[in-house]
Amino acid sequence: MVSVQRVKIIARLRPPIPGELSDDGIKITTTDDGLSAICVNNPRDQSQVFRFLFSSCYGHDARQEDIFEADVKPLIDVVYSGATATIFAYGVTSSGKTHTMQGTRSQPGVIPRAVEALFDYKQRMCVHGASVSVSYMEIYRDEVYDLLVDRETAPKLPVRENDAGQVFVANLSSLPIQDVTEFNRLYVTANKQRSVGSTFLNIASSRSHAILTIEIKLPQQNKILTGKINLVDLAGSENNKLTGNDPSRLQESAAINKSLSVLGQVVHALNQGASRIPYRNSKLTRILQDALGGSSVGLLICNLAPGVKFRQDTLNTLNFAVRTRNVENKPVINEKDARPVPKPHFSAPPPPPPKQVPLAVVTPVSGSSRASFVVSRTAASGVTSAAGPSRVPRISAAFHMAEAAPYPRTGKRRESRIGIAQEHYSVNKWTNQEIDDKISKAVEAEVERRLKEKMEEMERQRVADEKERSRKEVAIADTGEDQPHEGGHHNLHSNVLAPLLKRHQDLDNELRQRLQDLERKYDRNKRDGDIVHKLSPMSRKKTGRAYVALARTHSEKCAPKRSQCDIPDIASRGDLQVALDLYRKAETYVPDNIKLKERIIEIEYAVAHGTEFRPSPKRGKGRKARQGTQARGANMKLALNAIPERHDNDDESNEEETIVSLLEAGPTATVTFGMEVVNSPN
Numbered sequence: 001m002v003s004v005q006r007v008k009i010i011a012r013l014r015p016p017i018p019g020e021l022s023d024d025g026i027k028i029t030t031t032d033d034g035l036s037a038i039c040v041n042n043p044r045d046q047s048q049v050f051r052f053l054f055s056s057c058y059g060h061d062a063r064q065e066d067i068f069e070a071d072v073k074p075l076i077d078v079v080y081s082g083a084t085a086t087i088f089a090y091g092v093t094s095s096g097k098t099h100t101m102q103g104t105r106s107q108p109g110v111i112p113r114a115v116e117a118l119f120d121y122k123q124r125m126c127v128h129g130a131s132v133s134v135s136y137m138e139i140y141r142d143e144v145y146d147l148l149v150d151r152e153t154a155p156k157l158p159v160r161e162n163d164a165g166q167v168f169v170a171n172l173s174s175l176p177i178q179d180v181t182e183f184n185r186l187y188v189t190a191n192k193q194r195s196v197g198s199t200f201l202n203i204a205s206s207r208s209h210a211i212l213t214i215e216i217k218l219p220q221q222n223k224i225l226t227g228k229i230n231l232v233d234l235a236g237s238e239n240n241k242l243t244g245n246d247p248s249r250l251q252e253s254a255a256i257n258k259s260l261s262v263l264g265q266v267v268h269a270l271n272q273g274a275s276r277i278p279y280r281n282s283k284l285t286r287i288l289q290d291a292l293g294g295s296s297v298g299l300l301i302c303n304l305a306p307g308v309k310f311r312q313d314t315l316n317t318l319n320f321a322v323r324t325r326n327v328e329n330k331p332v333i334n335e336k337d338a339r340p341v342p343k344p345h346f347s348a349p350p351p352p353p354p355k356q357v358p359l360a361v362v363t364p365v366s367g368s369s370r371a372s373f374v375v376s377r378t379a380a381s382g383v384t385s386a387a388g389p390s391r392v393p394r395i396s397a398a399f400h401m402a403e404a405a406p407y408p409r410t411g412k413r414r415e416s417r418i419g420i421a422q423e424h425y426s427v428n429k430w431t432n433q434e435i436d437d438k439i440s441k442a443v444e445a446e447v448e449r450r451l452k453e454k455m456e457e458m459e460r461q462r463v464a465d466e467k468e469r470s471r472k473e474v475a476i477a478d479t480g481e482d483q484p485h486e487g488g489h490h491n492l493h494s495n496v497l498a499p500l501l502k503r504h505q506d507l508d509n510e511l512r513q514r515l516q517d518l519e520r521k522y523d524r525n526k527r528d529g530d531i532v533h534k535l536s537p538m539s540r541k542k543t544g545r546a547y548v549a550l551a552r553t554h555s556e557k558c559a560p561k562r563s564q565c566d567i568p569d570i571a572s573r574g575d576l577q578v579a580l581d582l583y584r585k586a587e588t589y590v591p592d593n594i595k596l597k598e599r600i601i602e603i604e605y606a607v608a609h610g611t612e613f614r615p616s617p618k619r620g621k622g623r624k625a626r627q628g629t630q631a632r633g634a635n636m637k638l639a640l641n642a643i644p645e646r647h648d649n650d651d652e653s654n655e656e657e658t659i660v661s662l663l664e665a666g667p668t669a670t671v672t673f674g675m676e677v678v679n680s681p682n
């Protein structure tokens with residue numbers, strides 16, 4: 001069994017910055033049993049105080065090194081064990097996320113310190129042969145850009161998933177670094193490319209989420225371990241009334257708030273144990289998937305700003321943090337076989353997928369003893385790459401932080417000073433169109449190959465099955481007895497289309513051909529998973545729809561209206577099973593369709609219990625039906641527009657409700673997730 005580890009949460013309160021008043025409404029306290037807590041006055045009732053307990057809480061006087069030594073340094077050992085660690089800074093705009101992650105020259109933050117500690121470990125522990133590389137991306141308006149290449153030519157990068165289900169950004173450059181100096185040079189240049197703009201609340205506000213990854217390859221006997229640390233500086237949630245965003249900023253702000261809203265939904269779904277986690281709803285959650293309910297060790301730094309104007313956002317941030325605390329990861333060691341691969345024969349089968357290997361306990365060797373990390377092993381799979389389309393110019397206010405910033409943040413266009421990155425890029429300069437063409441060609445070629453292989457065999461099989469079926473029908477008609485049905489999903493590949501083709505003899509050739517292709521595709525079963533991701537959303541939808549149509553034909557055969565049929569029950573159950581298989585197939589193409597899920601559950605029940613299944617009547621395409629669809633669409637839009645106001649709200653656990661229920665619960669009541677409301681000392 002793989003061991004489970006919760007995301008660790010720490011909170012940091014920044015000091016008031018020039019122009020801000022000091023604030024007594026938010027402070028750090030320590031409980032009798034030595035735990036630290038953030039106490040926040042209820043903005044609507046000053047006599048009440050909300051208290052949030054975390055593993056570490058840092059006040060306005062906390063130093064960068066305090067945070068690093070206590071909570072970040074233990075993760076360096078995790079990286080050298082071959083696992084992935086992800087640290088992300090979360091909080092409202094201007095709460096100090098960038099200060100915490102990046103810092104200043106005099107007060108370097110988590111990122112420069114982590115890099116220094118990684119090289120220090122390598123030297124101290126005499127890790128031979130380890131190679132270190134860095135990649136750095138930003139997610140701006142839900143598009144991914146490489147910060148290590150010239151911003152003028154940087155294309156949008158696609159997010160993909162490999163055979164092992166690992167999400168990666170295709171064509172993101174990964175540059176080798178030998179030491180801290182080399183890293184600093186790259187990092188300073190890259191930060192100049194990050195999208196930064198000025199708002200009322202922050203003169204250098206990040207307009208994008210930035211993810212810096214340091215990867216360490218550790219060669220061992222016959223294998224290579226890959227340790228990774230992802231350092232994420234999220235953009236802050238924004239209240240446009242406070243930030244005074246002009247129209248050009250509003251779109252950025254909407255994208256930031258939407259992605260943070262999806263992050264909240266992902267955390268909520270994980271807490272609820274939902275069967276579907278909406279990772280795919282934003283690039284941010286897709287890329288951070290591994291850190292949220294995945295195989296990475298997670299640390300969330302929750303940044304808080306003092307001041308009454310931030311109070312509601314502070315409570316939202318803390319509620320999000322409290323919920324994230326329950327997110328469980330299953331850390332694994334990424335290892336890859338390093339033995340030379342024999343030259344593949346063209347007809348050789350594809351290599352087997354990565355295997356899970358037994359658990360190993362990794363205890364920090366250096367630094368604080370506050371953390372010990374249990375990780376299991378899995379082999380990392382190779383990552384292929386493709387490129388995205390060319391970069392569209394974006395709006396980013398030029399802003400140069402004065403001498404205070406060692407890692408200047410400016411949106412000003414510059415010549416890239418990162419030669420290696422450009423060189424790396426030119427090798428793989430494909431346009432989106434080219435990628436799509438390559439993928440479609442590969443898919444077509446695969447279909448063609450299998451089609452040729454199977455054509456004859458399927459034809460023979462179909463004829464044989466038809467004969468067998470007629471023989472059984474005659475036998476049943478003769479004896480009137482139930483016979484075991486051998487059809488169903490076992491010979492699905494030759495029977496799937498039969499009812500539809502019989503019913504529609506007049507189908508035109510093109511449609512027949514399409515359905516037959518589908519039947520063959522259906523036969524490819526496990527390979528579909530790969531193909532789904534290679535299809536465009538529209539093709540996925542179309543294929544899903546075609547499967548649903550087929551499934552419906554089979555499920556209708558079992559409907560009660562057909563009970564007058566000569567061979568009711570036996571054939572019906574088989575058909576229902578076929579329908580179920582087809583509906584499941586459809587689900588792989590349209591995994592988000594709730595109706596489809598419900599249908600599958602209903603049929604599963606009917607198949608398992610041998611009960612009747614009554615398909616719902618087909619929806620007409622009349623005006624009423626269309627109006628219904630439009631109204632649903634409009635409601636959906638309204639809902640989406642409402643989200644940015646409070647980014648992690650949802651039906652069952654929005655902060656407003658939590659707070660209201662807290663108030664109703666009265667003083668000293670202990671409520672959800674370890675958060676308490678207590679009487680103010682005053």
Ligand SMILES: Nc1ncnc2c1ncn2[C@@H]1O[C@H](COP(=O)(O)OP(=O)(O)OP(=O)(O)O)[C@@H](O)[C@H]1O
Binds near residue numbers: 092097236303
């Ligand atoms: N611990 C701290 N000590 C001193 N100054 C701080 C601290 N934290 C933040 N600041 C200052 O507060 C201001 C806002 O911080 P920062 O830019 O890091 O916020 P942010 O959360 O990254 O904002 P945004 O989401 O808008 O990018 C900066 O001027 C920064 O120097």
